[in-house]
Amino acid sequence: MTILVRTRFAPSPTGFPHVGSIRTALFAWLFARHHGGKFLVRIEDTDVTRKVKGAVAAILDGLSWLGLDWDEGPYFQSQRLELYHKAAEYLVSRGNAYYCYCSPQRLEEMRKEQVKRKVPPGYDRHCRNLSKTASPNLSGQKETAGITPVLRFKMPLTDQTRFQDIIRGNVVFKNSLMDDFVLLKSDGYPTYHLANVVDDHKMEITHVIRAEEWLPSAPRHILLYTALGYTPPQFAHLPLILGSDRSKLSKRHGAVSITEYRDQGYLPEAMLNFLGLLGWSLDDKTELFTQEELIKNFSLERVSKTAAIFNTEKLNWMNGVYIRQLSLDDFTQRAFPFLDKDLPPMMKRPLSVDYVRQITPLIQERAKLLGEVTQLSRYFFVEELDYDVNLLINKGMTCESTIQALEVTKERLRELETFDAETLEVLLRSLAEKLKLKAGQLFGALRTAVTGETATPPLFQTMAILGGERCLRRIEEALDKLKKLSV
């Protein structure tokens, strides 16, 4: 009998979807899909104070954007409180949990004291034996005095807890070093530990795939499963994603939310590919994967143990590869919203799709991000060019020789009947020769005159799209600038 694989992605809605957490989702999803299992989404919203509005929608958007579809959920822990309370009661009845009346102040002082004395910090188990040693109605007294207790797990004082992590192998923790952690907070919500264990069991999760930061909690969870009479699932603790300074990737390192990457113009295919390779690899050479190939080849056995730095350079390269692979229509369609958003608002809308489609072939292989498209093609849209006159004067040329070259060119262009790239090339190459200029010198001056840039797509194609009229006008303007400079 083969067991159906069930994995889950369990983010807390305390912020926007971090690429690290999305990478975790991706691996859990890939694992489920590879095994023909189920993938579910569960929102761990048990911290009322840290909830961020819009976070759930952003998380779900991020998943959908990458094509990570889920079979169940999203479940919300805040709607499942009863389940956790039942589990808590069970633990109390079995003597595996107890109420704790210690005030936050007392706990804080205790912690300070422990740090000062250099002993391992942790709850001192002050209330652990309260119900047995004190009078039976003590709890009643405390509660009427306005103290709402928390529920703590009664940690075994001896022995060790060990488990087999799929990625890390055998891991062992001493029970005596773990404190009696909180299961139920005084506001009635469960902590992560309780809710997570109860839900993973109830949802029949077979493989808990999560980041390494959870590794130290794993033994607590295993003890909880056991105390609850559950069979623990398999665990796979993924390596962390680090920022360039080797600390856990965070806002300080720049963009961390998957939605930010989307908005900058990264392609979901590229993002998926890149994230898939962060901590996992197939072999020593394959870099490019489609979603299907990722699913087909993914395995937890090939996930590395080492934390990985998020390498934006490589992401950019990969995104460029994916952009170049797009069909022209697809690229145009994807670039369009960026042009629409980034071009000056006073320009008339809607933008001409036909015109945009003339330009995109020239931009496609030059853009690494869709967000760069506007900047790379501005002069095709904006009438006014703003550039430094000196850029018109190329190496080995003077203001005068440039003026002369542009004057002649202008005249010749004016006589032209067909203003296409081939005609322009024939004309301008021979013209450069006649003017005794290197092709680059003439073309360079012309390029700046016509686009205001020193780096553009091939000149003749660019001019053809711009059209004769606009080119002549811009050459005229360039000449004006040059003449002002020479007086």
Add this chain to the structure above:
RNA sequence: GCCCCCAUCGUCUAGAGGCCUAGGACAGCACCCUUUCAAGGUGUAGACAGGGAUUCGAAUUCCCUUGGGGGUACCA
């Protein structure tokens, strides 16, 4: 401090005792192509953290040191 995890080029990684004078990719550099910029091509530089042990033989196994990271909450 204590606990846990990890350790191959700057970065992502391949490597599961001889195939390794350690392979690939990004980034770097050089050259080629070329009207500029890209793209592409060719080439180059660049790593097994250190020390022991096991073995005929170690990047690969074990131990120690060092380094890095994570955890240590009525946060997840």
